[in-house]
Amino acid sequence: MEHDREEPRLPRPRGPLSRGVATYLRGAGGLPRLEEIVRAEVYGEDLQLALYLCYELHYRGFAGVSPDREWDPGLLRVRAALEQRFLSALRTDARVHDSLDEALADLLVEPVDGTGVSHFLRDEGELWHLREYAAQRSLYHLKEADPHAWVLPRLWGRAKAAMAAVEFDEWGGGRAERVHARLFADLMADLGLDTTYGRYLDAASAEALVTVNLMSLFGLHRALRGALVGHFATVEITSSPGSRRLAEAMRxxxxxxxxxxxxxxxxxxxxxxxxxxxxxxxxxxxxxxPYLAPDVTFGIDATEFVEERFGARLLADWRASRSSLSAPLDRETTHTS
Amino acid sequence: MPNSPSDRSGARRRIAVQRKGPLLVEGPVEVELEDGSVVTSDRFRVALCTCRRSRRYPWCDTSHRDRA
Known part of the structure; x- marks a missing residue:
């Protein structure tokens, strides 16, 4: 599997904010105005794609975009305005547990009659559902564990050693063929999907963009290090049972x-x-x-909130026999390498 | 910073036990099963099932969790 020699292409814009940011990245125009950011739907695809474009500069960037844009002050001001809207919406909308122990205890209970996406896929998922799910999730899994690495310099002692050990395992324990992002690319190949990084950005729903923007937001801000740890804990705690159902769906x-x-x-x-x-x-x-406990709790609750929105959107579309994607898979060009 | 050579505690394998949950053992490990077969894991730490409900026995698959 040879890929990622080139940076991803800029995606198609989905409204004035994402068009403005993309145009600016190409060096062909001005940035969105703050009034436009205030007016936009906070979880909508336009605002979320605009934020995604700002964040992607910290990962792999885009073809035809100068790497220097990562620290462009004008762009960072726009990013800050987008983040402020996103973060305050999350603080308002996410369920808030009274304590971290309660939040963790809730994550550790398995529902007997679960109705989530992994239950649906296990029981009635068809290949087209699995392909859509993998395409949407590729935005996350092809950078699996990457934004969590940003927390490492902000931890020390036991927390740092443990975080580094888990990250090392996520990255294959020193073996390239076992890096989890690589294992996901292999899964995509089994499903006949293009494994190129960033390939399905156009196809991703607003709800999928939100899940990835959340971890970038937490990862890039030291002030949100507690929330980043809460995000990581939520993903790791909920992953095992969910993965078992998804493995059954694949089988x-x-x-x-x-x-x-x-x-x-x-x-x-x-x-x-x-x-x-x-x-x-x-x-x-x-x-x-110890004063970071409420931030860890917020990270857990915000992650649950965005994951539930993502799952609800998938199930609503699938139960109506509709595609969940913003751009159909079969209209995209096929992978050749 | 290397540990002092006289400190032998570094050579001991640490196992964390919990009343509810798997045994956590520093990896890599070889586990010999009842039938004499041996399974291995190279992970930095492994979780060994103690509730006997795991479908990936001897590895923990979180089947010990409460269900509600």
Whole structure:
């Protein structure tokens, strides 16, 4: 599998904000005005894509966009205005647990009659559902564990050592063929999807963009390091049971060995990771900075909130026999390498 | 910073036990099962099932969790 020699292409704009940012990135015009940012729907695809474009400069950038734009003061001002709207909406809308212990306890209970996306895919998912799910999730899984690395210089002692150990495991324990992002690319290949980084940005729903923007927001701000740890804990704690259902979906539909392996690996890996994250990353962080407990709780609650929105949107579309994607898969060019 | 050579505690394998949850063992490990077969994991830490409900036994798959 050869890919990622080139930076991703800029996606199609989805409104005035994303058009403004994309145009500015190409060096062909001015940035969106602050009044436009104030008016836009906060979880809508235009604002979220504009924010995604700002964040992507910190990962792989875009073809034809100068890497210097990453620290362009005008663009950072726009990003800050977008983030302010996003963060205040999350603080208003996400359920807030009274304590971190309660938030963690809720995550650790498995519903007997679950009705989430992984339950749907296990019980009635067809290959086209799995392909859509993988295309949407590729925005996250092809940078799996990457934004969480930004927290490492902001931790020390037990929390740092544990976080680095889990990250090392996410990145394949030193073996390129075991990097989780690579395992996901192999899953995509089994499903006949293009494994190129950024390929499905046009196809991703607003709700999928929100899930990725959340981890970039938490990862890029030291002030939100507690929330980033809460995000990581939520992903690791909920991953094992969900991955088991997704592995069953892959097996039942005959998606392929790499597709099964991705989720089988996550059942086992995340059963370990969630223990390490709870005991040593959260435990170590709060030993040193106990006042961050509400931030960790907020990170958990915000992650649950955006994941539930994403799942609800997928299920609403699928139950209506509609595609969940913003651009159909079959209209996109096929991968050749 | 290397540990002092006289400090032998670094050579001991640490196992974390919990009343509810898996045994956490520093990896890599080989686990010999009842039938004599051996399974291995190279992970930095492994979670060994103690509730016997895991479908990936001997590895924990979080089946010990409460259901509601």
């Amino acid at each position: 039942r539909t005959g998606a392929g060995p790499a597709a099964e392996h991705f989720y089988d690996e996550h059942v086992e890996a995340d059963a370990v990771h969630e223990q390490v994250v709870r005991h040593d990353v959260i435990g170590g962080l709060l030993e040193q900075e």
